Amino acid sequence: MRIRDLIYEVAGIFHPDHKLHLLLDRCGRRMTELEVNTLREYFEYLTIKPMRQIELVALLNEITIGETCFFRNQPQLDALRQIVIPKVLQARSKLPQRRLRVWSAGCSTGEEPYTLSMLMLEEARGRLKDWTVEILATDLNERSLTYARNAIYGAHSTRHLAPYYRQKYFSPVADQLQLRTVARGSVTFSRLNLSDDVRMTFMKNLDVVFCCNVLIYFDLASKRRVIQHLYNNLQPGGYLFLGHSESLYKVSDEFQLVHLPGATAYVKEPGHKGERRAL
Numbered sequence: 001m002r003i004r005d006l007i008y009e010v011a012g013i014f015h016p017d018h019k020l021h022l023l024l025d026r027c028g029r030r031m032t033e034l035e036v037n038t039l040r041e042y043f044e045y046l047t048i049k050p051m052r053q054i055e056l057v058a059l060l061n062e063i064t065i066g067e068t069c070f071f072r073n074q075p076q077l078d079a080l081r082q083i084v085i086p087k088v089l090q091a092r093s094k095l096p097q098r099r100l101r102v103w104s105a106g107c108s109t110g111e112e113p114y115t116l117s118m119l120m121l122e123e124a125r126g127r128l129k130d131w132t133v134e135i136l137a138t139d140l141n142e143r144s145l146t147y148a149r150n151a152i153y154g155a156h157s158t159r160h161l162a163p164y165y166r167q168k169y170f171s172p173v174a175d176q177l178q179l180r181t182v183a184r185g186s187v188t189f190s191r192l193n194l195s196d197d198v199r200m201t202f203m204k205n206l207d208v209v210f211c212c213n214v215l216i217y218f219d220l221a222s223k224r225r226v227i228q229h230l231y232n233n234l235q236p237g238g239y240l241f242l243g244h245s246e247s248l249y250k251v252s253d254e255f256q257l258v259h260l261p262g263a264t265a266y267v268k269e270p271g272h273k274g275e276r277r278a279l
């Protein structure tokens with residue numbers, strides 16, 4: 001199916017045969033919207049018609065709807081606060097600028113970067129006193145990003161939110177919760193395709209990257225490219241977190257695997273300064 005190849009080429013997302021029905025379903029939604037009857041005609045919308053860029057974005061919005069929630073992986077977050085941040089600060093302490101750059105790559109509707117923002121605020125009077133924290137949050141799905149910028153969440157997203165965080169950082173809006181401005185200020189959302197090799201080279205000087213539950217959509221070759229970019233863009237001594245069931249086994253052997261209580265992470269060893277080409 002040529003649409004499958006196109007999506008793979010553009011976004012690195014591969015639909016194996018047993019998941020092809022999902023892609024057909026998403027194409028079907030767009031075809032109904034456009035009143036297009038055949039896949040052949042729809043392929044033309046994606047490739048030839050003047051609106052092809054817009055239609056491609058619309059189809060990617062349908063394909064990449066991502067499950068997420070606040071405080072999705074508590075052991076990982078505990079390890080970030082108690083082990084990883086102190087180590088990163090130590091590695092960065094010799095640099096003149098007291099700035100910490102954290103990236104939520106594949107942030108979906110914003111729960112992950114906002115969770116990180118709350119945790120960093122909790123550290124602001126302690127370990128992170130006098131540090132500037134920047135949280136970059138990117139995703140391919142622009143509808144998710146619009147939702148994230150609005151920062152209003154329902155019961156499903158907030159199901160793991162402890163009363164402490166609920167009271168301190170959220171205000172009720174009808175039957176939902178809106179994140180307060182204080183926890184939104186350090187987060188910058190933008191649309192970024194992790195398969196866009198040119199834009200990926202600009203995501204420099206990162207201290208911690210969360211790329212959780214994103215690469216599950218990718219095949220091995222696309223995963224390798226993305227991970228190579230993440231490696232290149234991390235500072236020496238920087239950390240990468242993946243989703244609970246993900247690993248870099250057979251993907252990359254450049255990172256050092258770190259076992260943390262209840263979680264794992266990958267560190268770019270401080271001695272490694274070299275970059276490799278992602279392609």
Ligand SMILES: C[S@@+](CC[C@H](N)C(=O)[O-])C[C@H]1O[C@@H](n2cnc3c(N)ncnc32)[C@H](O)[C@@H]1O
Nearest residue numbers: 011064066067068106108140141193194212213
């Ligand atoms: C399951 S969600 C993960 C959300 C969050 N990281 C978490 O773990 O809760 C996966 C996200 O990856 C995004 N995604 C998929 N392919 C992508 C690509 N090529 N570039 C950027 N984001 C992508 C999807 O849009 C979706 O929002």
